[in-house]
Structures are given as structure tokens and as C-alpha cells.
Amino acid sequence: MATASLAVAAERLAVLLTGGGRALSDPTNTDLVFEAAIAPRPLARAAAPDEVWAVDGGQALVADARCLQLVVTRAARVRFRDGECVEYEGELQARLVGCGEERAVAADLGLDIRPDAAVDLNLLRDREEWVAVEQCVAEAERGAVVLVDGDLVPDWRIPSRWLKGLLERAAAAGVTLVGVTKRSSLARGGAPLLGQLELEAEAALGPRSMWWTPVARTRPDVDVPGGGAGIQVVAARLDPDARFAFRVDLPGDADAEQVLSALAGLSDDAAFPGYPYPLTVADRLAACPGWLRDEAWLEVEGHFDRVGVPYDVRERAFADRHGLMERF
């Protein structure tokens, strides 16, 4: 058996990054139908939409007994209007996963998720996010944009028919759903696509250019009534000083350039040039930092005290045995 040496891996990595392959792919989503030609084109900044909503989710593992885990998730919503954000932090959702507990959880998730679906933190967080998106669509005024952190392709356990229904409701309400992905798995020839596009755009359009380009269309099964082709995936650099371009998902029938120009209108925050400002607020709001996890655990322990769970039972269930071993 050949040795998997670092040198060999590095050599292969170099080939992939510089090999110049043209085949487009997305390892996490095989439903994408890629554009035949991808070439960045200039993007002009337009006025930001009057009303923008942003959604992001957060998660934390509060206690881990390996076979059983206590997890918390939440989705934060932000309404940006007249230069100010109204924040909705989102209620913390605590759930048990493991030892069959997830069955009851799955049955309660809604969103057409199958009761026998495998349940993990990713699904739980995604579920909270999409529930929040649904709420935004319901509350948004006509002409509003609802921004989602990530792509518009929910977790595979959320049926596409549910997303289709949401897109229909959004279209009917005159609301545009937009997904912005900071870390995309889109690839070309085995190398990250967005990095390549950033270099190409800089060469073709100049270092301080704003640009966009269609990349793919996806999921014909979520066709929006009245035309379109599911969801369109584009890449865009939304500010002349943006360090990175992002993957942006839009409804298939949306005027991508128009939506992106408007999106660029609120991506001029000096702290995060090129990233829509409301999403940065939602990101901060949804985060589940260490102190929040600690507070959740304190609350659980308080309950343990009240119902009389012995301390050594808790200790043996949730102690980090790696830590104990390393201590000696």
C-alpha cells in the first residue's frame, strides 16, 4: 500500500489549483445545471431596496453524552429600513438528539420533514432559518428583499416542494428571496470557482470593478409559476473594495442584474465592503457564543437540582473523558 505522504498530497493540490480545468461542479449539490460560459460582467450599484430582511441561524452543543446530545439553535431576523435595523433575536430552541429522541423531534419539525428523517444539528439550524425566512416573507412589504445566509437550497431533508411553496408565496407577495453564500463549494477543474473568477474579473475589468456572472440554474422541480427555472446561481462582487466575491442564489425568474445592483446598494458598509449589511447584523444576532451555551447549561442544571438528578450521574454522563485522560 502506497504511503499517503504530505508531499504527494501537496503536489496534487498544486495541480488542481493551477491545472486550468474547465469542468464546473458543486460537490454538495448535484442538481445544478451550469452555464456553458462564465464571464464576469460589470455591475453598477443602484439604490438599495426600501425594505430588506435578513435571516441567519446559529447553533450550539450544550451537553454531549455522545449517545445523547442537548443542542440549541436559533434563527435571527433583521428588518432593515431607512438606514436602521430592527432586530429579532429569535427564541432559543433546545432539542435532544440521539438514543431515539430525534424521532419525536423530527415529528415536530414541520416543513414537510419526514418523521423518519435523520436529525442532526445542521437540519435543526436549517429548519429554524427557513421558518424565519417564511416569517419574513409573510411580514415583508411588496418589493422587499429577504436575504438568507447561505444558498437557497435547504438541507436535503427539507423536501423541495416546501421550498417551492415558499418561493410561490414570495413571488405572490412581490418579495424576492436572495441567498448569499460566504463559503461556496462551487468548483471549476477541482479549484474554487469564486477565487478564479475574482482573478479573471480583476484582469478583465480592473481591480476595483464590481461584477457579476451567471453560474448555474438548479432544481427544475421548484419551478415558479409564471415562468423561470427554479433557482439561479450567480457569482458577484458587490463593492469595489470587496475582498471576496460571493455566490448569490436568486429565484429563477428574477432579473439578476437588477437585484444584484440593488443588493450592492447596501453592501457598502465600511466594515464589510461587498457583503449586504443586514446580513452582518443577523449573523451577529444569531451567533450562539460560549456564554450563551454556559447559561443554557446552568438552566439545565437548575432543573436537574429541582428534580433531583444526582451530581455524579450528571458528571459521568457529560464529562469529557478525553479531558480526564489528558489530565493524567
Added chain:
Amino acid sequence: MESRGRLFGKNVLEGVFRAGPDEDLFLGELLVAVDEATGRRYLFRIVDVTYGSEHREPGWAERVAGTLLADDDRGDDGAHRLYEQARRTYRVATCRCLGYLTPDGLEFRKPKSLPTQFSRVVAPEPADFAFLRTRMGDLPIGNLRSGETVVDFEVGIPGDSLATHVGIFATTGMGKSNLMMVLAGGVMRAQGRYGLLLVDPHGEYRTQLARHPWAAGRLRTYSARALPNTSTLRVGLGELTVDDLRTAYDWSRPQEEALFELERHYSRGGGEGLSWLLEFSTVEDLPGFRDVELSSRVALNTLQVVHRRARRIVELPCVAADAHVSVGSAVLRDLREGKVVLIDVSGLGSTEEVLVASFLTRKVLDEWSAAYLDQPEVHERLPVVAIVLEEAQRVLSANKDKESNVFPRVAREGRKFKVGLCAVTQQPKLLDGELLSQFNTFFILGLADEKDRTILRSSSKQDISALGPEIQTLMPGECLVANLHAPFAVPAKVHLWSQVVRDCPPPPAPRPVVPPNVAALVD
């Protein structure tokens, strides 16, 4: 009540509060944290102000500044903005807790407890400073200052604290002379309770102090030069001592021995003090004098140095051979009457100025200590006297602390005799630390040198350890008053002398004296 911020952290002695990004906070500003739970009002002094941000990512603020700077460089101002700056950024003020007012507002206590977290921080109200009123004494020097704001509340020191020594420290142009004159004005108005002996080497006070409405009765000026409205400054040789010489001049050990030899030699003639200097200065044949009169016990070159100095001293216009024309007694009389005695020694050299100051200081100390020891009831009625020394480091530095030097003696012993020093210097770091610790009142004006601030920190009677930046940024006329009477170093804006003169009411008319009934004395 407008909120200036919310308290969120630190400990009993320190506080940290958050304020809006545009809240104008100043070093030295006094603010109040209102503890709704206990009803106490905690008084805080800002010692530092920094930026804060909701964003926890490292380098967030630098990144924002970089983006905006790049826009500036391109001439593209406004290309980026900071959305919701008021929400995302803020200011953090670090404060020293000065103490708290009890809920009834009557008592101010040193901090020993924490105000409730997130208490509202507000601007102080006049009532918050009411407790200071009884501690500000009867020698006003200015108004309370909170940061850049001058509060309508007069601050000062008790005149009695002149006996426990006062230090005025500032670099050039920060307002030492103005403060000195304001203090002198306060002494003039104190109805004789205090006396001030002010030795003025630069002649800067004479015309200014004379403008004070009470100067006619309360200011007496002696001058070494012939100047209008002044008495002539004359110091009798017979009243000077070898110790005065040793204080004023730098003598080597052999030179000091020579002085003692000469004093011993001439004392046989019965002369007083340094009256022998006159005769010695006329000696023409120094080698012969040395061999015959001093039996060669003094080296000739040493004797020549002493001789040169003797001639210089006896030729000084302010030195008189006749002890009867000396001003010593007159100065003592003026001080007993609680006057400001200005000794204008402009025109004299620095050493001669110290010679005069040493002489007068010794006279005052001797007189007041004698009264204390022998006539307590007389001493009781004597006013507290302060002797003002400009460039005090010349006589109060560590290497000047000799037994012969009267000034350290005053610093150590003067308090019980009601005689104090008022040391004025630009370089407190040159003062002897042990002597400085005897000073109970500091007026600290702008000081740029860290070493100066350090020595004051270690000697101040109030904790000023966190006030370095504030002292560094004091503007002319702004000062901190640290003494035992106020519970903290009080920030003040010193009155302008011209304003003091303008606002001062005329002195009360002299009490009418009933003419003596001569007829009753005649049988």
C-alpha cells in the same frame, strides 16, 4: 435627567461606563452614577476614554478605518459608510470612584461598595457638590472644573493649611504666578488671619498685587531697588548668620571651616552676626592676615574665595552695616498684623535672593517658635504665616538639606509654630522627597515631565495615581488641588488675577475710633 452613559464594570475604586459614540467625554470630568437601588449617588472622575465596538472580531475597527482612509486617498469620500454607527460603536470611559453621597445628600463617604451594575451615569447637579462647600476653606482660588466645564462652585483651601505647607507645581506658562497672586489676594482679604511673605525674584508681583483693592492696608512691599510705593529693603549684617551664608552659597568643606575660623576670630571683638564681614572685606593683605590672625589654619586660596564673597555681600545695596536700618523687625511686624509682605529682590543675584529669603525666614521662624514656647497666649493670636519660595528646588533639594538650611527646618517643624512654606517650582522632581511629603497641599498645574508627575503621585495627600494623563493635559489656569480637607483631588479653574481685582469689593471702612477724652485725664 439626561443619561451620559451606563455603568457596566470594574471594581469598588474604579468604574467603567459605556456612552454613545458622540458623547463628548473629557479627562477629569466629574460624573454621577445614580444607584436607584440604594439611593446613593456615586461621584466618578473620568481618567481615560477609549473607543468601543459591538464587533468582537480582531481588527474590526482598523479595517473600517482602512476602508474609509482608502476612500479618502482616492478622493472618493462617502464611497463607504458605517451603517448604524450609533449602535455599533460607542465610547468607554474609565473612571475613578471618588466616593458616594448618602441618600439624604448630606454626607460624602469614601467608596467601599459597588454601585448597582448598569446604573445610569449623569451630569452632576449643584447639590452633588454641596458637601464640598464646608471643605473649601477661606482662601478661594478658583471654580470647580469638570473636564472642560467650569462649574459655578468656588473652591479653595483653608488658610490654616498654609502652616502645613503648600506646593505649587507647573511648567512655564501654566499659571503659577497667577495662582500665587490669587492666593495672596485671598490672604489680603482674610482680615489678618494669615500672613504671607513673598520673595519675588523677578519683580513680577509688585505692580500686580498693588492693584488689589485691599492692597493699601494689607500689602507691604520692600524692594532692593528704589521703586515707587515701596519700602527700602535693608538687611543688617549683624542680623545675618553663617547659616544664612551656608544656605545661600555653595561652600566646600574647607571654605566652611574658614567661615567658622573667621567667625571665631572676629567674635572676640563682640560684633553680632556677620558684622565682621565688613571688616574682613577690607583686609588688603590676605596672606599676612592668614598667617598672623588665623595662624595659617586656612589655605590662602580658600580664604580668597571667602574674601571675594564677603566683599560682594557687603557691597550689596540691600545689605547695611547698621543693624538699626534692617527691615527684619518691620517685616515681622507686618506679618504679625496678617499682611502680605512682598520682598522684591529683582536686581539681586540668585544667591543673594536666597540670602535675603533665608534671613527673613529664620527671623519669622525664630519669632513664631519663641512665642510658641514662651508666650503661648501670644502665639495663639499670631496669624498663620506662609513663606513663598520661587524656584524652591534651590533650597529644598535633597543635597540642600543641611542642618544650616532654615527651609527644611520650616518644612519639618514649622507647622506647630504656624509657619509654613509655599514652594513654587517647575521641577518638583528636584525637591527632596522626604521634605515634599511634609507638604499637605498641592496645587498641580500642567506638568509635562513624567518624573515630575511621579514624585507628586508618591507624595500627594490624595490618590492621584490615575491622573497622569489629566495632569499632562491641563491647560493654563487649570489645576488639581490635593489636600487633606477635600476627599479627592479637586479639579479647579483658577480665577484670573485681573478678574479677582475687578470683582473684589472695597475693604471695609476702618472702625471709627472714639477720640480720647483728654479732659477726663486732667485732674
